[in-house]
Amino acid sequence: LTIAGLLMVPFAIVVPEVMGIGYDTVQHTLDNQLPFWLLLGAGIAKLIITSVTLGLGMPSGVIGPTLFMGATLGGAMGLIGAQIFPDTASSVGFYAMLGMGAMMGAVLQAPLAALMALMELTRNPNIILPGMLVITTASLVTSEAFGKKSLFLTILKSQGLSYQNSPVIQALRRVSVGAIMDRSILRTERFLSREEAGKILKSEPKWLVVEGSNGPTALLPAVDLARYLEDTKPSASSGQEDEAEVPEQVDLMDIPANRRDIAPVQYQATLEEALNEFEHTSVEALYVQRHVAPMIQRIYGVVLKADIESYYQYRRS
Structure with missing residues (x-):
């Protein structure tokens, strides 16, 4: 002014x-x-x-x-x-x-x-x-x-305000991300021992949210971690030299896996807002979070762009 x-x-x-x-x-x-x-x-x-x-x-x-x-x-x-x-x-x-x-x-x-x-x-x-x-x-x-x-x-x-009124946008505005998010997740640190990785897989999560220095940094399918542990598992007939080559620490950002870049979206956000977040950040997945206490965020699930597209196609049919 x-x-x-x-x-x-x-x-x-x-x-x-x-x-x-x-x-x-x-x-x-x-x-x-x-x-x-x-x-x-x-x-x-x-x-x-x-x-x-x-x-x-x-x-x-x-x-x-x-x-x-x-x-x-x-x-x-x-x-x-x-x-x-x-x-x-x-x-x-x-x-x-x-x-x-x-x-x-x-x-x-x-x-x-x-x-x-x-x-x-x-x-x-x-x-x-x-x-x-x-x-x-x-x-x-x-x-x-x-x-x-x-x-x-x-x-x-x-001002970042939406003015579109297409049927697709109207349908996405009526649904929150909490309705379609995948809750089968588990937050984990980037570096794990083989024993810790095995304990994580026993809870049978679908996705692993890898923590970084500034919060969640990647989304990893749990099956990829299981495959890596199985491929690097020492066999009973292997020699002592082979056993020494098996890494005792697992780096979730280094193992062969289909990792996805992630960004946050609030629990009360609509699917339209989530879709806009995908376009603005160019990430491959969003983790749904909500403030439960000052400076404390709780993650409830993850949403992929394909989940939003599948939801709308299902509603149309």
Whole structure:
């Protein structure tokens, strides 16, 4: 807020019309009471300061600034048209109204709403055809030429909020990760003795969560550990030299195994949030955790991306 206020000071001194909502300036523009350079400067200044304040997270609106910019810049273009074609150009207020509609169509990506706004503001059906032309052009240039979506959707995306409403996303939002997670897990240290590894396998877990220096670091199928112990088990007929080659310590991050990189996800998270976590972190598995005490996390299970896909396919069938 402080930075936005400081940035606003020079604009407020040079172009005081940018202060506030600016509906008085819009009215003066419609009445052709403002000169060209003031209209152009006020429109550009409002564009810059609105973009900066929104980018800084100011909880300010966009409808008022959009109408302001559209009116001033449209009025400036109307003055240019009046200078070039003085006999055929319409009034400056007409171009200001079209500029307001074009800005709404481009910024909000709502061409029908922008056209209806023009109808409500003018109560003149003759503005429909030129309004459709400028609003459609502005919307298509914004979406197709620059690849931009509505400002509201852009703000939601920048804040990490979801705006998708596809049937897949809706289905994933209704289910938590706790409903599909695999609970057959066991947390273990990276380095184990053969005896400790054997005790772990006796509890018959499906997955082993390997602990690192900063928490869980990998997911290991327990069957891979069992296979390694079996392959390196000294036989009764082997010599003493072979027995000396059998490692007494097992490094779970070094043995041949199908290890998976993991990342945390909270117990109350939905499948949609888990799927987003897969995309953002590029891991192969998520371990489901929950705070049970200050600085203490308990792991309840693991979720693979294939589990989420299988769940949705099962629900569809």
